[in-house]
Amino acid sequence: MGVRDLGLPERLTPDPGLPDRVTIWEVGPRDGLQNESATVPVEVKLEFLDRLASAGLTTLETTSFVHPKWVPQLADAEDLLATLTRRDGVRYPVLVPNARGLDRAVDAGVTDIAVFASATESFARKNLNSTFDDQFAMFDPVVTRARDEGMAVRGYLSMCFGDPWEGAVAPDQVVAAGKRLLDAGCWQLSLGDTIGVATPGQVDRLVDAFAAEGVDVGALAVHFHDTYGQALSNTLAALRRGITTVDSSAGGLGGCPYAESATGNLATEDLVWMLDGLGIAHGADLDALVDTSVWMAGRLGKPSPSRVVAALSG
Template identity: 80%
Template sequence: MGVRELGLPERLTATGELPSRVTIWEVGPRDGLQNEAATVPVDVKLEFLDRLAGAGLTTLEATSFVHPKWVPQLADAEELLGRLDRRPGVRYPVLVPNERGLDRAVAAGVGHIAVFGSATETFAKRNLNTSVDGQFAMFEPVLARARAEGMEVRGYLSMCFGDPWEGVVSAEQVVRVGKRLLDLGCSQLSLGDTIGVATAGQVERLIDAFVAAGVGVDALAVHFHDTYGQALANTLAALRRGVSTVDSSAGGLGGCPYAESATGNLATEDLVWMLDGLGIEHGADLDALVATSTWMAQRLGRPSPSRVVKALAG
């Protein structure tokens, strides 16, 4: 059953305290698929990207140049980008872990990259094999070269609310590390709840702490996992603080290969349903997204965890 058949208004009038429009940063093709055990054929990935663009999404994180040893699912990055039919008005950023990854991105003609950092020492060690301070020695030449190449650079910051080895992460620690990424030249910082433990109050306090430290809310994005069922509540808290870029994954695909307790990302369809109810523009076609996630679920051999997909496709 589609949205229109439900007899509900597709959009209400937005309140003044919310952004009038939200950019949906779709991470399904990269973050959503990277942890799949069975190899997803490149033709399926290309059709996934094309369907998502056809559904009105304008930022699609396409793949990653992480070494295939660490993320075998994305070993086809060069082939995918070489065959990708880029739609006008759609950005296709890729994740770049180091200078070797940047070399590959430059060779592939990528114009928008992202780097991935950690707010905590333990996760930095386990994920990047370095320390929180040491990761910046790796990021600095990447960002310098990328900016010289005219690329836009986004920074992901993981473990912003809780770490499975260190517990609750203080806002002060996250702000300290996040500001360093912005100071290096990242145009946007995505605050990641990597294991899905954040609550709305934590989200508000962290965003307030960044603003108090002189970081404009327009430089912040949010990336929530739904381990404790709090992703939508946390997103709403961020919206009420003025954040207008939200990461999500079609069908709720994804997890984290370095944090076993993490479940899927916030589902794009669940996000769109909420945004429609709040009267916030986003440009996506919900019925087309549901059809896309249903199609991908069939390719993966299991149902989508998105509640909106289940409700509308059921």
């Protein structure tokens, strides 16, 4: 049964306190596949990207220029980008960890990149082999040069709500780290609940903390993992505070290679189902997304963790 048969007008309940439109930042091709035990062939990744674009998604985080030793699943970044057919109106950002990664991105003709930092000392050491302060010293020249090359640079901030080594993370600590990325020249800051421990009240407090320091909510995005089943409720809390960019992963794929307790990302289909019910525009075709995630689940040899995918494909 397709979503069009399920009575969307009857469940449509617009809320004047929510945005009219949300940008879905699809991270499945990068964040989703980097945690798979087996390497997905380039031709499958290319079809995945093409299917996601056909489903109406306009931002597809494509791959990463992290050293292949650390993320072998994305070692084919150059080959993927060299054979990718880019569609008009679709952005294909890539993750860049350092100056060498930026060199590779420039050579590949990339126009959108993202850098990633940690809100905690422990995860900076685990994920970047850096101290908390040194990570920013590493990123500043990367962001400056990327902007000089005409690239748009997004900033990711991990462990914004909890850290498996340090416990709960104070909002002022997150704000201080996030402002350093924004001040360096990132146009947007994605707040990551890397291990999926946040609850809506924490989301409210963190947005309040950024606002208190003069950060425009329009510069913020959210990136929730669903370890405790809170990703959708946290997203709704963020939308109520005026955030209009949400990271999600088709089929709920993903995790984090350096945080074993991190499970999959918020599923794009689950997000779209909620947005549709609230009358929030997003541009994606849910049936096409479900078909894509069922197809990818077959290539990976395991079912999608998305509840909406399971419901609409069962």
